Amino acid sequence: MRRVLILGGTAEARDLAARLSGVPGVHVVSSLAGRVTDPRLPAGDVRVGGFGGPDGLAAWLREHRIDRAVDATHPFAERMSASAAKASQLAGVPLLALRRPGWREGDGDGWRRVPSLGEAAAVLPDGARAFLTTGRRSIPVFAARTGVWFLARSVDPPEPPVPSNVCVLLSRGPYTVDGERALIREHRLDVLVTKDSGGAMTRAKLTAAREARLPVIMVDRPPVPGGVETTSDVAAAARWAQG
Known part of the structure; x- marks a missing residue:
């Protein structure tokens, strides 16, 4: 055996x-x-x-x-x-x-690759409304940017307390392009922060970001x-x- x-x-x-x-x-x-x-x-x-x-x-x-x-x-x-x-x-x-x-940048994409979550948080512009898809454990890294509002998507709830500049969306993939488009419109998002996880299950957000001309901050694996x-x-x- x-x-x-x-x-x-x-x-x-x-x-x-x-x-x-x-x-x-x-x-x-x-x-x-x-x-x-x-x-x-x-x-x-x-x-x-x-x-x-x-x-x-x-x-x-x-x-x-x-x-x-x-x-x-x-x-x-x-x-x-x-x-x-x-x-x-x-x-x-x-x-x-x-x-x-890993994912590859294509025509129409506007990605900025960074080596770490900390660097991703640092390069966000003040006043941004960010779609944060890097996992619940990363929320404290980004929440310190008090001049940025975050829609943080997570499978499970983050540890409390949740900072006032973070709105948590509990959701499990796979996701659709239509659904990601709707999130971008509803929450007036203007930047996507994600990790280079690869795979098809969560790729729809990249397509929706390209269509909406949202810049993407991509954390390298x-x-x-x-x-x-x-x-x-x-x-x-x-x-x-x-x-």
């Missing part, structure tokens, strides 16, 4: 779990961080919660006799990816990073830890996991 651990609850992680769960001789376990209420559960066995850092993850890999691990976490889950890379070395378990491709093999192809990841 080949035992495979999939880290992450992304669409790619669920796709990979579905491909592997029906393969004879393969036992797949998906690990979710537990930060999202009512997550979409993948096929196969599921565990929820942290491991206690790279040492804890390495111990778990050994205890459960994992043969191969796939880091299919969100492209911005930098700490978990670093922990997975270290744990794979400690436990001697091969690791593959499964990453969806962190690199995959050095020495870790990487693919953007779920089918290739499934073949790799089967050895």
Whole structure:
């Protein structure tokens, strides 16, 4: 029996779990961080919660006799990816990073790429009405810009108190271009702040921003830890996991 651990609850992680769960001789376990209420559960066995850092993850890999691990976490889950890379070395378990491709700027787009959330907050002009789609944990970084009003979209509520210049919109993708157009009009938004997460589920906001001629502040994703093999192809990841 080949035992495979999939880290992450992304669409790619669920796709990979579905491909592997029906393969004879393969036992797949998906690990979710537990930060999202009512997550979409993948096929196969599921565990929820942290491991206690790279040492804890390495111990778990050994205890459960994992043969191969796939880091299919969100492209911005930098700490978990670093922990997975270290744990794979400690436990001697091969690791593959499964990453969806990032977004690319096209004709009519007006993007400004920045290296961090802090830089994204710093470059916002005073008086802006910003569509903030960088996750609830990033809200404190931006709320310090008291001269900017934010529509912050999030799957789960942020930790209180919510600053007065932030309006929270609780919503889960996928989103449509029509829906994003309506948000831009209704809230008179004039700039989009987002992370280069990639994928089709939340791309509609970029199309709507292009049509409305909204500038986009795009936070670049962190690199995959050095020495870790990487693919953007779920089918290739499934073949790799089967050895």
